[in-house]
Amino acid sequence: MEEEAETEEQQRFSYQQRLKAAIHYTVGCLCEEVALDKEMQFSKQTIAAISELTFRQCENFAKDLEMFARHAKRTTINTEDVKLLARRSNSLLKYITDKSEEIAQINLERKAQKKKKSEDGGKNSREPAEAGVVESEN
Amino acid sequence: MADHNPGGDPTPRTLLRRVLDTADPRTPRRPRSARAGAQRALLETASSRRLSGQTKTIAKGRSRGARSIGRSAHVQARGHLEEQTPRTLLKNILLTAPESSILMPESVVKPVPAPQVVQPSRRESSRGSLELQLPELEPSTTLAPGLLAPGRRKQRLRLSMFQQGVDQGLPLSQEPQGNADASSLTSSLNLTFATPLQPQSVQRPGLARRPPARRAVDVGAFLRDLRDTSLAPPNIVLEDTQPFSQPTVGSPNVYHSLPCTPHTGAEDAEQAAGRRTQSSGPGLQNNSPGKPAQFLAGEAEEVDAFALGFLSTSSGVSGEDEVEPLHNGVEEAEKKMKEGVSVSEMEATGAQGPSRAEEPEGHTQVTEAEGSQGTAEAEGPGASSGDEDASSRAASPELASSTPESHQARRHHQFPEPAPPPGAAVLSSEPAEPLLVRCPPRPRTTGPRPRQDPHKAGLSHYVKLFSFFAKMPMERKALEMVEKCLDKYFQHLCDDLEVFAAHAGRKTVKPEDLELLMRRQGLVTDQVSLHVLVERHLPLEYRQLLIPCAYSGNSVFPAQ
Numbered sequence: 001m002e003e004e005a006e007t008e009e010q011q012r013f014s015y016q017q018r019l020k021a022a023i024h025y026t027v028g029c030l031c032e033e034v035a036l037d038k039e040m041q042f043s044k045q046t047i048a049a050i051s052e053l054t055f056r057q058c059e060n061f062a063k064d065l066e067m068f069a070r071h072a073k074r075t076t077i078n079t080e081d082v083k084l085l086a087r088r089s090n091s092l093l094k095y096i097t098d099k100s101e102e103i104a105q106i107n108l109e110r111k112a113q114k115k116k117k118s119e120d121g122g123k124n125s126r127e128p129a130e131a132g133v134v135e136s137e138n
Numbered sequence: 139m140a141d142h143n144p145g146g147d148p149t150p151r152t153l154l155r156r157v158l159d160t161a162d163p164r165t166p167r168r169p170r171s172a173r174a175g176a177q178r179a180l181l182e183t184a185s186s187r188r189l190s191g192q193t194k195t196i197a198k199g200r201s202r203g204a205r206s207i208g209r210s211a212h213v214q215a216r217g218h219l220e221e222q223t224p225r226t227l228l229k230n231i232l233l234t235a236p237e238s239s240i241l242m243p244e245s246v247v248k249p250v251p252a253p254q255v256v257q258p259s260r261r262e263s264s265r266g267s268l269e270l271q272l273p274e275l276e277p278s279t280t281l282a283p284g285l286l287a288p289g290r291r292k293q294r295l296r297l298s299m300f301q302q303g304v305d306q307g308l309p310l311s312q313e314p315q316g317n318a319d320a321s322s323l324t325s326s327l328n329l330t331f332a333t334p335l336q337p338q339s340v341q342r343p344g345l346a347r348r349p350p351a352r353r354a355v356d357v358g359a360f361l362r363d364l365r366d367t368s369l370a371p372p373n374i375v376l377e378d379t380q381p382f383s384q385p386t387v388g389s390p391n392v393y394h395s396l397p398c399t400p401h402t403g404a405e406d407a408e409q410a411a412g413r414r415t416q417s418s419g420p421g422l423q424n425n426s427p428g429k430p431a432q433f434l435a436g437e438a439e440e441v442d443a444f445a446l447g448f449l450s451t452s453s454g455v456s457g458e459d460e461v462e463p464l465h466n467g468v469e470e471a472e473k474k475m476k477e478g479v480s481v482s483e484m485e486a487t488g489a490q491g492p493s494r495a496e497e498p499e500g501h502t503q504v505t506e507a508e509g510s511q512g513t514a515e516a517e518g519p520g521a522s523s524g525d526e527d528a529s530s531r532a533a534s535p536e537l538a539s540s541t542p543e544s545h546q547a548r549r550h551h552q553f554p555e556p557a558p559p560p561g562a563a564v565l566s567s568e569p570a571e572p573l574l575v576r577c578p579p580r581p582r583t584t585g586p587r588p589r590q591d592p593h594k595a596g597l598s599h600y601v602k603l604f605s606f607f608a609k610m611p612m613e614r615k616a617l618e619m620v621e622k623c624l625d626k627y628f629q630h631l632c633d634d635l636e637v638f639a640a641h642a643g644r645k646t647v648k649p650e651d652l653e654l655l656m657r658r659q660g661l662v663t664d665q666v667s668l669h670v671l672v673e674r675h676l677p678l679e680y681r682q683l684l685i686p687c688a689y690s691g692n693s694v695f696p697a698q
Contacts, residue, residue: 064658071654072642084641 024051
């Protein structure tokens with residue numbers, strides 16, 4: 001039992017490290033873009049700090065989203081939860097609201113198309129396209 | 139068992155009999171009661187008759203009635219009488235009872251056995267003669283020697299007294315004149331059910347209960363006290379009352395709802411320390427011991443002290459000034475008032491906080507004052523206190539002549555009175571009309587107040603608390619920033635609550651929303667739940683409203 005727990009923990013830890021590494025890489029890329037834009041260099045420590053911050057903040061977001069969903073007596077996280085999370089920053093909130101409206105529209109359109117297509121039986125081709133669109137938008 | 143005359147007058151004897159009867163069931167020996175009961179009744183009537191010459195006939199009738207009742211009533215009571223348990227107990231109690239005891243007791247019980255014996259013989263003989271009673275009584279003594287011997291006379295006397303009282307409609311007001319010996323004893327047993335007012339008979343001056351000495355009411359003192367208590371409500375810390383109450387013309391109300399406690403605190407210290415030896419010294423020194431004296435006088439001193447406090451801080455005036463106004467009169471006090479007003483104007487800003495803090499060094503009451511100020515002052519800075527100072531000072535000169543006793547505690551109690559909404563502008567107007575300030579709380583102009591006054595009114599309270607806990611002097615700008623931050627914080631808080639409620643599809647904010655908020659704040663975690671926080675920080679009254687608890691009858695409150 002303990003060995004399993006240890007291995008599990010090790011796996012989780014390694015998984016976490018991989019995630020952190022992925023975030024670090026992404027942050028590094030973004031910082032390079034900004035550096036090119038502002039013509040200012042970023043030190044490694046800065047990028048490391050930013051990536052660590054991002055990771056912890058993602059954890060907080062996740063917990064808050066879960067709390068919000070539970071508060072609304074749901075088990076799945078919704079766009080409403082996300083909007084609630086982003087309300088602090090006005091610009092971010094606006095951005096997310098716009099995006100969510102877009103998604104809603106697209107979903108409605110797709111549903112309409114689906115209904116049409118369902119008659120034709122062409123549903124399956126749409127679903128992966130929708131998922132891909134949604135992911136890219138989010 | 140207690141067949142008394144239900145419709146008749148409840149004589150003390152009958153009442154006692156009732157009591158005894160109710161106690162009967164406890165006594166194991168009942169059978170003997172029959173004879174003793176009869177004897178008792180006889181004895182009672184005999185003794186009563188013997189003593190009352192005039193009321194013989196009446197007594198006869200009564201005694202007969204009582205006798206019959208007594209017999210039946212005491213048939214059982216006698217049981218324990220012969221046993222001597224309750225009766226001896228009662229007898230002992232009566233013997234040791236103080237003269238003015240109210241209970242009428244055993245005198246009814248004890249005499250019972252004696253007189254009852256006499257009765258049958260009496261009936262045979264002519265009832266009217268006292269002489270006949272003597273021989274009749276003898277056999278009674280033989281019947282219950284232990285009981286009768288020591289207390290026979292007493293019992294008889296008591297009975298007679300009772301009878302007399304009954305006959306004349308008075309409870310034992312008359313003692314048997316003839317029995318000097320027994321009088322001392324009987325007086326001790328002279329207990330009546332009636333109010334104690336009666337037994338003061340002229341016949342026994344030594345034993346009569348002295349009527350309470352009534353002093354004539356001093357109307358002047360009474361009115362003064364009324365005024366004082368109405369003027370100085372002791373605990374005004376959290377009341378938002380106006381500084382000036384109504385005024386009776388005769389009462390120089392110095393309403394002091396000064397929040398400038400620290401000033402007075404400093405002044406007290408100064409007074410105590412800087413008292414120069416002057417004729418007024420002793421008078422002033424009454425302040426420190428804090429005799430509960432007239433409020434007015436106290437206020438006069440307070441105000442003077444306040445003015446002096448300002449002066450002393452500003453110009454280093456010695457204690458002499460304190461004395462002067464009291465003794466020299468109004469003028470100086472007014473002068474000081476005006477000076478004080480001007481000084482107070484200067485201070486009527488946030489700087490008052492630091493000044494206040496500086497002054498009362500070492501004065502224990504200062505912290506109280508500050509704390510109370512923090513709680514009491516609902517609005518803004520001490521400018522209001524300045525107003526009140528001026529107005530109170532205005533009235534104080536009138537009080538200057540009154541005795542210089544003041545209650546120090548009272549003084550400090552008054553200070554925490556919440557400051558009325560004043561503005562610095564009002565201060566300037568104050569000196570112009572010093573003596574007119576006695577009028578009832580006039581609506582104070584807000585003057586240079588920030589526009590969001592109603593909204594920020596509550597925040598000033600927190601700002602004061604903040605400055606108190608900071609334990610350091612704070613700049614006015616810092617306090618303003620604190621107020622702004624608090625404002626934003628609370629607005630944000632309420633917005634969040636509203637959003638949370640809407641998120642859950644509700645229109646009312648519920649405790650769940652609060653819990654979510656606290657979780658986001660980090661106060662409530664997986665390790666620390668909301669109930670734990672409630673238990674830690676809230677008083678029991680709130681805790682029992684929040685945390686469901688089971689009460690008797692399997693009821694849970696609050697219902698879940």
